[in-house]
Amino acid sequence: MASIKDVAAAAGVSVATVSRVLNDHPSVSDDARTRVLAAVETLGYRPNAVARSLRTDQTRTLGLVISDVLNPYFTELARSVEEEARALGYSVIIGNADERPDLQDHHVRTLLDRRIDGLLVSPAEGGSPLMLEAARAGTPMVFVDRWIPGLDVPVVRADGRAAIRDLVAHLHRLGHRRLAIIAGPAATTTGSERVEAFREALAEYGAPLPDAYIGQGDFQAESGRRVTEGFLDLPEPPEAVFATDNLMALGALDAIRARGLQVPRDMALAAFDDIPWFVHTDPPITAIAQPTGELGRAAVRALVDRIEGRPPQSVTLPARLVARRSCGEGRANDNRDDNQTPVQRSTS
């Protein structure tokens, strides 16, 4: 592969001049520029980004550590992150932690070793020592979706409280009184926060949230299945289940079906995170939709601000309830484009 030396030789100039042409440095004669460009062309020369990074101490690369790529929510997040990063001249390397702290650690380490310019992370299980250390050491970092309290790191996330209140109101209106929740890991902010919001919303209706109705999941489908089976085995099973992510909702649906029961007749179901498939499940699933694309873009902007020396900003966007048929037929809002139709707009 041709190097800058080859180009210099072919153009009859020094490597310094070649570098200047390549970097649009103003003080280059037209003549030199033309000859360099011609040489670049004929040699098919492409600058070595590795060498450039070593020299300039910047990689123009962002690291994104997410907890589960197979979760459509995170897939969409990753996509919007890459899109915005590309627009700003950065590449992104994704590290998939699969909700495993050890894997998360592996990716953070690898990314740091590669000297990425900044790190976007949605911490699994309370983060890792390495991550905390990096944050304290001043590695540009931004949390998306989930975060770790007590760190001076901007957070870009959706606030689901208002939407969860809307959901509880929706369930109540449809006659459901015994409401249960499938929680995510308590060590993740989204895990604990959604349970709290749910509990508070129930309290507004004077309803308690008994421990038996709080199932401990891990944001994966299998745990949704397991927890739901537990609910069904209860002497008095809940009438409605709220899965705090889409994969656990899928597991819950599996479990309910496996017993020959039907949603919503035998049990109502709702999920946090809306995904395209929810329109087509049997029945279509009521969900709380996050502005995922906007979250990803805002997170990248915050991180790049931080990297380029501008003050980064935390951003909190509202989530909204999208009612479908999985909680009952209370209202006629399950038309074909209900995917787009918020029942109530939560502008918290």
Add this chain to the structure above:
Amino acid sequence: MASIKDVAAAAGVSVATVSRVLNDHPSVSDDARTRVLAAVETLGYRPNAVARSLRTDQTRTLGLVISDVLNPYFTELARSVEEEARALGYSVIIGNADERPDLQDHHVRTLLDRRIDGLLVSPAEGGSPLMLEAARAGTPMVFVDRWIPGLDVPVVRADGRAAIRDLVAHLHRLGHRRLAIIAGPAATTTGSERVEAFREALAEYGAPLPDAYIGQGDFQAESGRRVTEGFLDLPEPPEAVFATDNLMALGALDAIRARGLQVPRDMALAAFDDIPWFVHTDPPITAIAQPTGELGRAAVRALVDRIEGRPPQSVTLPARLVARRSCGEGRANDNRDDNQTPVQRSTS
């Protein structure tokens, strides 16, 4: 951030010795090793991968260029690729082409600039000039899923022919005679191949595949919707539609629903690529399942073989039909774990 010099100074040895310790070079005294390790520990030193790559001319990184991350099939492929790569000591950088040739080109260029050790690609729209050039220039490369004929590049893919034949038999058995297909871009191998296999299978039943029953899609949901609407507008609409990927099947389902029609009563539907959600759609969708994880792993192994100087091997794995209810109720094989149950095993 501490550099190798700092470690050398702290340990009272030369940087060469530090490097040897770090790389497990045998000729280092126990004493030196201990002191270096201690210094590494106290300084929290981590080798700069950028510098190492520049020096060794290897990045221990694989590039993966896929056509659409939002497609669950590719998401799963990406995940298995990363997993196997990690097991072999490599990282992977994903480039999402979104089925756009220009984006594909962007990613290939970026990846090449970063001097990845090898490239795994599922070419969109017949590939890009850059990709062809790289292949000819000897960049280690392996095609996954889709490929470009005429290049000396190993291909790791699933052969769907037998499964498509099984599908046509299944549809025929259920009484469907007018069968249509939603094709992918003709410039992709999977796009053209699936149509051909479908046509050949129909021929075995003496059935033609009229042009009106071949809809041109682009592997995205929207095109599935559009094509299906066209089918429904025909004087004699097809009785069954075979979408050649899961997103177009989703679009088809949308279109059928939007007219107030039902699957399979008004129109049968089947898809290429099986995904977890197909078990839960209304109705559950009959699909051709690829051994996605195995494809990803085999592709990585082939690429790493190539990179490390071993002869790489092309691999073709069989796909299989998973019958559910979307083509009709012909057989009682729609139990709850039908996701795992092949109707007929195709070992082509």
Add this chain to the structure above:
DNA sequence: CTGAAAGCGCTTACAG
């Protein structure tokens, strides 16, 4: 406007 030279952080023959 241009080039010689230093240096980014490593690895690795080479000499001892």
Add this chain to the structure above:
DNA sequence: CTGAAAGCGCTTACAG
């Protein structure tokens, strides 16, 4: 076993 030195491919003050 160890260190001095060269060199990977760039960029960028510095001097002219």
